[in-house]
Amino acid sequence: MKVNLVNLHTVTSFLYRQATSVESTAKQSHSCMMMSVEVQRYTMLLIVVVVAVVAALVPVASAGQCVDAKPGANFTNERYYGLWYEIGKIQTAGGAFFEKDCVCTNIAIKADPSGNAGDAIVTNSCRKKTPQGQYLNATAKLIQETVPGKWQESFFPFAPTQTYTIIYIGDDYAVEYDCESVFGLLNYCIHILSRKPTQDPDLTKKLLQGSLDMGLNSEELEYVQTLQEGCW
Numbered sequence: 001m002k003v004n005l006v007n008l009h010t011v012t013s014f015l016y017r018q019a020t021s022v023e024s025t026a027k028q029s030h031s032c033m034m035m036s037v038e039v040q041r042y043t044m045l046l047i048v049v050v051v052a053v054v055a056a057l058v059p060v061a062s063a064g065q066c067v068d069a070k071p072g073a074n075f076t077n078e079r080y081y082g083l084w085y086e087i088g089k090i091q092t093a094g095g096a097f098f099e100k101d102c103v104c105t106n107i108a109i110k111a112d113p114s115g116n117a118g119d120a121i122v123t124n125s126c127r128k129k130t131p132q133g134q135y136l137n138a139t140a141k142l143i144q145e146t147v148p149g150k151w152q153e154s155f156f157p158f159a160p161t162q163t164y165t166i167i168y169i170g171d172d173y174a175v176e177y178d179c180e181s182v183f184g185l186l187n188y189c190i191h192i193l194s195r196k197p198t199q200d201p202d203l204t205k206k207l208l209q210g211s212l213d214m215g216l217n218s219e220e221l222e223y224v225q226t227l228q229e230g231c232w
């Protein structure tokens, strides 16, 4: 059962603030007020508990979950190594912390010989807003490859990781899906990749449709093409 922990947290912290503000008001008032303030306080705390229990039991249909996507049939790590250009993406707002202003986006993948078998290093690189903008680079690690093509992506040590799956791969195209769900908050990206800065629009459409058919775009977000013209 899914539980809306975000709402639960918001509601309980609101009520807790109410309860504690009653308490601090009490400290400033006359002691003869204390009795009724104590009663109010316990009433508030009782409401907090009741609301918390009810909220915890109400399943929330709209809160999304990551899809346990299967890696592409042809996947091998070696096929994925090298440079890819981002043709376009579907991305939740929270998933875009690195990519928000990006144009000319590309990623370079290589094995990480200092890590465990299957570990890889991803260098994300783009230009800020225009093809002449400053470089925005971010390096991540792909770790814990459970099956070929499915890792955890880690941007910072000890920070939460995303599941990172290559759902399609061919000689000159790939589709990467990453996703995390923290306290019921869903963040995901679908990246359409190409070995060249361009891609046959029919292929892009096919790859996108395939991703939608897997149910990866649960929030029904728009596909956004990445500017690659004038970059190279």
Ligand SMILES: *[C@@H]1O[C@H](CO)[C@@H](O)[C@H](O)[C@H]1NC(C)=O
Pocket: 072, 073, 074, 168, 169, 170, 171
């Ligand atoms: C696997 O690779 C071959 C050769 O590149 C390609 O023709 C085929 O479409 C690929 N299959 C899938 C499922 O990606």
Ligand SMILES: *[C@@H]1O[C@H](CO)[C@@H](O)[C@H](O)[C@H]1NC(C)=O
Pocket: 123, 125, 135, 136, 137
């Ligand atoms: C960012 O990455 C690009 C491509 O890998 C590289 O050419 C550039 O020097 C890097 N810039 C910075 C500031 O790291």
